[in-house]
Amino acid sequence: MTLQKKATVVSSSVAAVLTLIKLVIGIASGSVAVLASAIDSILDMFVSIFNYFAISNSEKPADKTFNYGRGKIEALASVIEGTIITISGLYLLYEAVNKAINGEVSKYLDISIYVMIISLVITISLVAYLNNIAKKTNSMVIKADALHYKTDVFSNLAVLSSLLLVSFTGYEIIDVFVGGGIALYIIYSAYELIRDGVLVLLDRAVDEEIVSKIKEIIKDNKRVNTYHLLKTREAGHQTFVEVHLVFDCIITLMEAHKASDSIENKIKKLDNKRDWIINIHMDPYDDFKINDLNH
Template identity: 35%
Template sequence: MSAVDPRSVRLMTAATLVAVGVAVTLVTIKAVAWAMTGSVAMLSSLADSTLDCLASLVNLLAVRHAVQPADADHRFGHGKAEALAGMVQAAIVTGSAGFLLSEIIDRFRDPQIPQAELAGVVVMVVSIALTLGLVQFQKYVVRRTGSVAVGADSLHYTGDVLMNLSVIAALGLGKWLGWSWIDPVFGLGIALLLLKGAWEIGRESFNMLMDREFPDADRERIMALATGHPQVIGAHDLRTRSSGLQDFIQVHLEVDGSLPLRKAHVIADQVERSICAAFPKAEVIIHLDPDGIREPRLDDRIAGA
């Protein structure tokens, strides 16, 4: 049976704490910059950072719950808390985009050239530096753990880098060229980027909550490992799903029906070890079927659906 890696737990916890710290810092400096510039692009960036802070707090709580080991009431662990956090983030970001769109409409009706552009640019440069450092750390954690919650936060903050660059462009062009319309245009682009991120986060979280199967390439690899044992005659009814840091794989193996139970058990253990070596985060459950016995199969029901 696979156990949650303590190093992964530490990395995920550290990533959520760092994200909250960076988000609080960004909210503070952007609030000051918005008060100085009156820029809707700056406001949009401030709103996004505020909601990123809330989302990071949700992630912090979700990760603390998700990494808890299985207990009597949750035999498959608590990993889906990550997916729930992802759904909450998607909802928060969608609401943020709606708010920004309403502000953008007002600014199109009453165009204004942002003031104190130097202060805005300085804040954005600092924001970009902080966010890039956070994103690099988050990507490292995602590579090591595969965390959905940390990956969702990383997507947020990657978008923030692009948003901050857009704010710098809006402030500069508005001042130098006198384009009062450029500020709400960049704000509109940021709002659309937020909606795109919300869709991606929500889709990944929904797939985990709905126990979506592994990609076809992974399923084919599992079947190849299962049938690669010389005493396995066939395999069927493969089921796969993910729950936070934990993957679950179930498969039926067909073996010679005349084999002693102990020998069949040894075969199943050998196949389980080979699959676990290829999928180290997986808990593998194997059911043995005597060759030649035909019974209702999940594969047949799916094929006939």
């Protein structure tokens, strides 16, 4: 089992445990903030399970049906996860408004406080673990999962603060405001996940810093006269690079191929965590205008 899959199994298991604890206490206590945290944990669990299958499919090699592999499944998972988070945030906002209107009173505050302290410690540990895996694998799904649980850390802190304040002051409106605030924060946090996933699905180019380094590698090769039609994109753990290199017309195919291999190897060393798919087209003269018109 890969590191990415192990990470989703761990996060799913943790979310399941937190869901059970928070849901029982949230329903029993009547606290909007605790219930908000419980519902968020339910979504965490299902999203992590979904991520496991997304990673499993994205890791499958290219075949006759999917010539470029299934790397974009990770981006699709990120969009779906962000959408689910947004919907959960809207529901929690509704619950907060509903409690404010009906004037419901929270119960079992002491138990709720202990539950949120335990939840906070567990969630912080999980975020640290997921961030470590994300750095090692550069997986968009794991990064999304880590970000998702990071929002849980802040929401758990907010819920804990809310419960303490309600316990000391008796003002239920604090629970309403905190629950509503968490809902808005959850909706806001989902934007980045959806945006990044959509940009990958639209074949956005890789970071400008990496593109600049690729250009420098090409320019530094003395065999290459010029280049054109440099294109880059990402899909999961794969980074695709396409470029036309222009050589002297008298150069041998062997020499041009060696120069291309040298450039390709240097590009791959820019980031060893990436799975580079590089396609170099060798031109005997600069046919940029012709190619540009055809594209």
